Amino acid sequence: xxxxxxxxxxxxxxxxxxxxxxxxxxxxxxxxxxxxxxxxxxxxxxxxxxxxxxxxxxxxxxxxxxxxxxxxxxxxxxxxxxxxxxxxxxxxxxxxxxxxxxxxxxxxxxxxxxxxxxxxxxxxxxxxxxxxxxxxxxxxxxxxxxxxxxxxxxxxxxxxxxxxxxxxxxxxxxxxxxxxxxxxxxxxxxxxxxxxxxxxxxxxxxxxxxxxxxxxxxxxxxxxxxxxxxxxxxxxxxxxxxxxxxxxxxxxxxxxxxxxxxxxxxxxxxxxxxxxxxxxxxxxxxxxxxx
Amino acid sequence: xxxxxxxxxxxxxxxxxxxxxxxxxxxxxxxxxxxxxxxxxxxxxxxxxxxxxxxxxxxxxxxxxxxxxxxxxxxxxxxxxxxxxxxxxxxxxxxxxxxxxxxxxxxxxxxxxxxxxxxxxxxxxxxxxxxxxxxxxxxxxxxxxxxxxxxxxxxxxxxx
Numbered sequence: 001x002x003x004x005x006x007x008x009x010x011x012x013x014x015x016x017x018x019x020x021x022x023x024x025x026x027x028x029x030x031x032x033x034x035x036x037x038x039x040x041x042x043x044x045x046x047x048x049x050x051x052x053x054x055x056x057x058x059x060x061x062x063x064x065x066x067x068x069x070x071x072x073x074x075x076x077x078x079x080x081x082x083x084x085x086x087x088x089x090x091x092x093x094x095x096x097x098x099x100x101x102x103x104x105x106x107x108x109x110x111x112x113x114x115x116x117x118x119x120x121x122x123x124x125x126x127x128x129x130x131x132x133x134x135x136x137x138x139x140x141x142x143x144x145x146x147x148x149x150x151x152x153x154x155x156x157x158x159x160x161x162x163x164x165x166x167x168x169x170x171x172x173x174x175x176x177x178x179x180x181x182x183x184x185x186x187x188x189x190x191x192x193x194x195x196x197x198x199x200x201x202x203x204x205x206x207x208x209x210x211x212x213x214x215x216x217x218x219x220x221x222x223x224x225x226x227x228x229x230x231x232x233x234x235x236x237x238x239x240x241x242x243x244x245x246x247x248x249x250x251x252x253x254x255x256x257x258x259x260x261x262x263x264x265x266x267x268x269x270x271x272x273x274x275x276x277x278x279x280x281x282x283x284x285x286x287x288x289x290x291x
Numbered sequence: 292x293x294x295x296x297x298x299x300x301x302x303x304x305x306x307x308x309x310x311x312x313x314x315x316x317x318x319x320x321x322x323x324x325x326x327x328x329x330x331x332x333x334x335x336x337x338x339x340x341x342x343x344x345x346x347x348x349x350x351x352x353x354x355x356x357x358x359x360x361x362x363x364x365x366x367x368x369x370x371x372x373x374x375x376x377x378x379x380x381x382x383x384x385x386x387x388x389x390x391x392x393x394x395x396x397x398x399x400x401x402x403x404x405x406x407x408x409x410x411x412x413x414x415x416x417x418x419x420x421x422x423x424x425x426x427x428x429x430x431x432x433x434x435x436x437x438x439x440x441x442x443x444x445x446x447x448x449x450x451x
Contacts, residue, residue: 009297010316010362033360037340040319040358044338053317057363105428106406107346107355195427196341 007050008043016061016141016170022054023166024143030054032168034077035111037104038120062115062170065089070176076115076169080127081106083114093179095130095204098187102126105195115169118151121159121228122198124267126189128229129204132221133185134178141170148173155228183208183217184288188280192267199224200268201276205284207239213290215239224268225260225277232259235281249285253278303364305330306374316362320354321345323361324371332373334401336430343429346402347371353409355428372401375408384408384446393442395433403429407443417447 010033013019023030031053033039042048056062062077065086072092074083083089083100090097103109103117103126117125118138128151137148140163151172155161163169179185185206191197201224208217218236223229238255242248262273299316302309305328314327321338324330324347333356336344340358347356348370349363375382384407387393394400403426410417410425422443423436431439 005315005317008315008317010299010360012316012362036360036363037355037358040360041339043317044319044357055316055360055362104340105343106425107343107353107428108340108358110352111354111359196430 004046008053010053010055012055012058016059019054019056019059020141020143023168028052029165032056032119034113034116037108037112038116072174072176074114074172076113076171078114080109080112092176093134093174095133095179095185095187096127099126099130102189114172119169121155121161123226123228124199124202124224125229126199126202129202129221129223130187132229132231133204133206133219134174137173138169139171139173140167142167152231158227179206186284190276198267201225201273203280213243214241222260222277225262225273232256234259244285244288249282253282256281301361301364303367303369305369306371314361316360318361320356320359320361320364323364324356330371332401333371334398336398343402343406344399346405348405348409353406372404375404383449384411387442387446391442391445392438393434399429399431403439411446411450417444
């Protein structure tokens with residue numbers, strides 16, 4: 001069946017400046033369209049918000065993966081296929097490359113974008129825990145200028161963010177070295193099947209240790225355990241300065257469980273999600289070599 | 292303006308032939324093909340990008356046409372299952388699907404063929420693991436996938 005499109009219109013700017021001008025001039029909040037893999041699910045189901053849509057897909061200024069100074073800069077329109085194929089991403093940001101490989105399957109990876117995953121704001125977005133674990137910053141752009149927001153302060157609630165109505169996501173900036181070197185890291189996705197499944201729990205961990213074996217860096221980020229993707233700061237602080245041993249694995253797991261708030265929904269239960277989140281963390285810690 | 296809102300003219304090639312049609316820019320590429328261009332070989336399955344039945348290629352890239360706006364076809368090369376064979380001869384992949392029982396009810400088949408043909412074009416020697424990974428976004432409720440994987444393996448051998 002055809003979707004009903006009365007009340008919907010599409011603006012197709014040719015340049016980023018033109019798009020920013022349209023955003024600045026619009027009295028209503030425009031719906032930003034990139035690859036369409038999320039928005040068309042809503043549109044086809046008849047639950048998309050009518051009004052003016054702004055098509056970003058043609059804006060080449062929002063594409064590309066580059067090393068700039070001591071950062072990796074990812075254009076908002078970078079697709080999962082591009083993330084998987086990039087030597088830079090695979091080398092410096094392996095968790096992001098792994099996450100990209102688990103999103104949907106080939107046809108979705110060819111169209112879905114990193115900026116779109118962030119803007120859609122699903123707590124289950126697979127690329128989001130790696131971005132938290134890598135201390136990513138979101139580059140927001142408007143006709144007023146450009147600003148960077150740390151990703152762990154980007155969401156203000158369920159599918160709500162600090163982005164103003166006239167702003168779009170221009171780029172994602174990640175410090176080089178956030179995920180490389182001697183640090184242990186792991187991406188975990190638990191879903192009903194490997195492909196085409198929305199996560200029941202998704203997680204990204206990065207852990208570094210000093211010469212004496214004590215933990216000097218830790219990021220533990222989860223999706224699908226709270227209204228937004230979350231970094232477990234109390235868990236991270238709990239392990240800093242300590243060595244990995246069975247006692248730490250046990251006590252840190254208790255901190256983890258106190259810090260997440262999963263729900264029952266069509267994909268899973270709160271109880272299962274708590275079990276899986278704890279197990280993912282325990283296995284990560286247990287399997288770090290030489291602890 | 293019409294009941295369907297503001298229309299635009301979409302110009303593209305579909306399976307090598309030029310097309311020009313008026314439609315809403317936010318109509319899905321799937322609806323554009325089936326209801327506007329009248330090309331019904333591409334099938335509608337889930338309409339949420341999950342099942343792959345509506346897979347087409349856009350400048351050679353596999354996409355699910357139900358989640359692509361018609362506006363994104365503008366000036367592009369669209370490939371559907373109808374472009375895989377010549378009028379008098381099936382492609383190696385289509386023959387393999389017939390020989391191996393890769394098609395049963397047929398709803399997933401156009402998407403399977405389009406997605407599979409793209410993999411064969413890469414020209415590498417296919418393994419079962421590579422096929423299963425590439426085809427993971429195409430769901431079949433009849434075959435259990437074994438026969439589809441077998442079809443791709445046979446076509447891959449035929450083409451070498």
